[in-house]
Amino acid sequence: MSTDKEPAPPQEPTGAPAPEAQPDMGELTAELDELRDNWRRSLADLDNLRKRHARELQSERSDERARTSAAWLPVVDNLELALQHAGSDPSAVLEGVRAVRDLAVEVLRGLGYPRYEDTGVPFDPAQHEVVGLVDDPGAEPNTVVRVQRPGYGEGDRQLRPAAVVVNKRQE
Amino acid sequence: MSTDKEPAPPQEPTGAPAPEAQPDMGELTAELDELRDNWRRSLADLDNLRKRHARELQSERSDERARTSAAWLPVVDNLELALQHAGSDPSAVLEGVRAVRDLAVEVLRGLGYPRYEDTGVPFDPAQHEVVGLVDDPGAEPNTVVRVQRPGYGEGDRQLRPAAVVVNKRQE
Numbered sequence: 001m002s003t004d005k006e007p008a009p010p011q012e013p014t015g016a017p018a019p020e021a022q023p024d025m026g027e028l029t030a031e032l033d034e035l036r037d038n039w040r041r042s043l044a045d046l047d048n049l050r051k052r053h054a055r056e057l058q059s060e061r062s063d064e065r066a067r068t069s070a071a072w073l074p075v076v077d078n079l080e081l082a083l084q085h086a087g088s089d090p091s092a093v094l095e096g097v098r099a100v101r102d103l104a105v106e107v108l109r110g111l112g113y114p115r116y117e118d119t120g121v122p123f124d125p126a127q128h129e130v131v132g133l134v135d136d137p138g139a140e141p142n143t144v145v146r147v148q149r150p151g152y153g154e155g156d157r158q159l160r161p162a163a164v165v166v167n168k169r170q171e
Numbered sequence: 172m173s174t175d176k177e178p179a180p181p182q183e184p185t186g187a188p189a190p191e192a193q194p195d196m197g198e199l200t201a202e203l204d205e206l207r208d209n210w211r212r213s214l215a216d217l218d219n220l221r222k223r224h225a226r227e228l229q230s231e232r233s234d235e236r237a238r239t240s241a242a243w244l245p246v247v248d249n250l251e252l253a254l255q256h257a258g259s260d261p262s263a264v265l266e267g268v269r270a271v272r273d274l275a276v277e278v279l280r281g282l283g284y285p286r287y288e289d290t291g292v293p294f295d296p297a298q299h300e301v302v303g304l305v306d307d308p309g310a311e312p313n314t315v316v317r318v319q320r321p322g323y324g325e326g327d328r329q330l331r332p333a334a335v336v337v338n339k340r341q342e
Contacts, residue, residue, distance in 0.1 A: 025196070025199075028196075028199045028200070028203065029199070031203060032199065032202060032203055032206065035203065035206040035207060035210060036206060038210050039206060039209050039210040039213060042210060042213030042214055042216075042217060043213055045213075045217055046213060046216055046217055046220065049217065049220050049221065049224075050220065053220075053224040053227070056224070056228060057224075057227060057228060057231050060228050060231055060232055061231055061232075061235045062328070064231075064232045064235040064236050064239070065235050065238075065239050065282060065283070066324075066328070066330060067236075068235070068236050068239035068240055069239055069279065069282050069284055069323075069330055070331070072243055072246075072275070072278075072279075073323065073330065073331065075243075075246070075275065076272070076275045076276065076279070077320065079250075079268065079271060079272045079275060080272060083265070083268060083269060083272060086265050093264070093265060093268070094254070094257050094264060097250065097253065097264070097268050098254060100250060101247070101250045101251060101254060104243070104246065104247045104250060105247065107243075108240065108243075108247070111236060111240050112236070113240055149248065152240075152244065153237075157233070157237070159237060159240055159241050159244065160241070
């Protein structure tokens with residue numbers, strides 16, 4: 001949000017000719033020249049600002065992509081470590097893969113996309129995508145009875161809704 | 172790069188008073204007023220542009236983060252699928268996890284960060300981080316004899332260099 005590298009805006013014109021005294025012709029033309037200069041400088045600033053921001057947008061996109069991707073490298077590394085130990089002990093592989101899954105979920109949370117997979121909660125079209133309906137007298141009406149695929153993120157930072165099975169029984 | 176939503180820059184001032192004819196006082200002051208208006212408008216445009224770009228940078232960052240993170244969701248999903256099949260057939264789990272690793276590498280490539288883990292290539296400080304040295308008469312001098320951890324991306328889009336063991340034998 002800081003704009004400290006941008007050129008300071010020039011002062012608003014204040015030196016208007018005194019309205020009462022008849023202004024001198026030479027002063028008027030000098031002021032005209034100065035104003036033209038100021039205006040031209042503003043236009044040049046505008047143009048430079050546009051170009052600089054286009055470059056900034058481009059590099060900001062690229063930086064954010066690199067930051068986000070770098071957060072995933074430990075997931076890939078640990079996946080490979082787990083596979084390298086595959087020959088020796090299959091059950092240890094399973095342990096390792098579970099740890100990688102937990103790490104991946106943690107990476108998503110760290111990037112601002114917490115996982116949600118709650119059952120028993122009221123159906124919410126903003127967080128849930130219905131992939132199935134059941135008629136379950138033992139469950140609360142219109143609640144999530146099963147999560148088929150977890151969701152990540154919420155509100156305007158939602159990556160995807162949770163795919164859920166909902167109890168269609170109404171109250 | 173498109174700037175089509177930005178206000179068109181106003182025309183450069185061209186209506187300078189004719190240099191030969193003695194300019195009329197009323198014309199001069201009218202032109203002064205017009206120039207002041209133009210300048211003020213340029214300053215306001217500058218200010219709006221700064222504010223708009225600050226917002227754009229913010230939302231561009233957030234969008235790019237979401238795009239990049241969304242690319243990883245299949246990795247997490249397939250990791251969980253592999254784990255769900257763990258009980259039935261341990262060797263199938265291994266198959267699944269290998270497929271997930273390949274998918275993760277493919278996601279990185281798709282984001283612009285291809286994997287590299289070549290051995291036998293000349294040591295390149297831009298792509299390699301030396302984590303070990305060996306003296307191997309059977310290998311070419313100053314080449315990579317083993318990759319301990321693959322690198323991703325290259326040039327100014329490098330996520331990390333490959334961690335390598337290099338043959339220190341000189342020619």
